[in-house]
Amino acid sequence: MPTVSMTVNGKAVSGEVESRTLLVQFIREHLELTGTHVGCDTSQCGACVVHVNGEVAKSCTMLAVQAEGANVTTIEGLANGDDLHPMQEAFRNNHGLQCGFCTPGMVMTAVDLANKNKNPSEQQIREGLEGNICRCTGYHNIVKSVAEGARNMGG
């Protein structure tokens, strides 16, 4: 079995995986970082979004071996100890989640969106979240959360 090594949330990790092992399986099952969710098997829902070398990616649509040597950030890598990341804080303040299943992917996508656009409009936020599906909220409070999170990240 191939060995794969990468940096996850700042820590060097490695493990033996099958070639077919998906990045999300490596993250959840080998590293036991279960904040990254799996909501579909068609690459549609976005619950599995992580950052790979600074770009957002659906970790269900990558093989673990494709991330060899990569720098990966998962939802667990955002908070600083007990201090939530401003985007997480904004989701909490604005009631941007109900069941919370989509939230890790939403937050990871939102952080990327805010990194690329410090002051996104409502339209830009809605378009930026096109790859993330939420069954609960109707998106309204998610959009509010992202706007506030982006403001607080910039400041």
Add this chain to the structure above:
Amino acid sequence: MSQLRYEAPGSVDEAVALLASDSDAKVLAGGTDLIVQMRSGLRKLGLVVDVKKIDELMSVSSDGGAWTIGAAVSGAEMNENAALKKDWPGVVEAVDLIGSTQVQGRASAGGNLCNASPAADSVPAMVAAGATAVIAGPNGRREVPVEQVPVSPGKTSLATGEMVVAIKMPAKPARNGEAYLRMIPRTEMDIAIVGAGVSLTLDDGGTCTAAKVALGAVAPTVVIVDDAAKALIGTKVDDAALEKMAAACSAACKPIDDKRGTIEYRTKVAGVMARRAALIALERARSN
């Protein structure tokens, strides 16, 4: 998904040797089609050859105005290349329509072409713009117009051991404009029921001297509508010419009938999309 073997060669020659060693081997670029097909059990995978570690497939360069785009370059990277976008905005916009940001960061134009979906968004745009595909194989390299790569849904003309190395875009002709538009039943994250790529070139007096019109999703492979191009050439791209072009597009459609769009609807919309794309192309040609 059993017995998958993964290789990530560092050169085209090594990749070709691997692909030639197994007639079921598959190239893996962004994986946004291949891994989804693999997970759904649509595809039994043996050897997969990851080409994202090969520099030539991951770089974009221009030489005397002509562009060479590595086949595995992501849509996001093409979109960030301002000079490429200035020359060929229609092609870059078509690539940008592929999926959400998370898909954009990985998906490639080479993968979109070689997946050979009738609805692939970048294909009509590349065809209209006159793009070619550079193919490497055990017998060396060859270059073909991109429309010769897909031959039927899910099938390409590539032989065992062959892979697309790069997409080439010609030097931008003066007073040329091109554009791509698609119709999807939802506003985002959907597959085209019609896609239309139009490229046209004007002379100094504003008369159209060359044109190419390509339609996606209305037949098993991309359709080049010569009659639509003829309807534009020699005109000022006025209403009458656009009307004629739209009619030629509708006449060229052989679409499927499904829950996402009836034959009648797809046929009508093909003309509408081509007309709107032609107007954008015209605007761009006038300002180039």
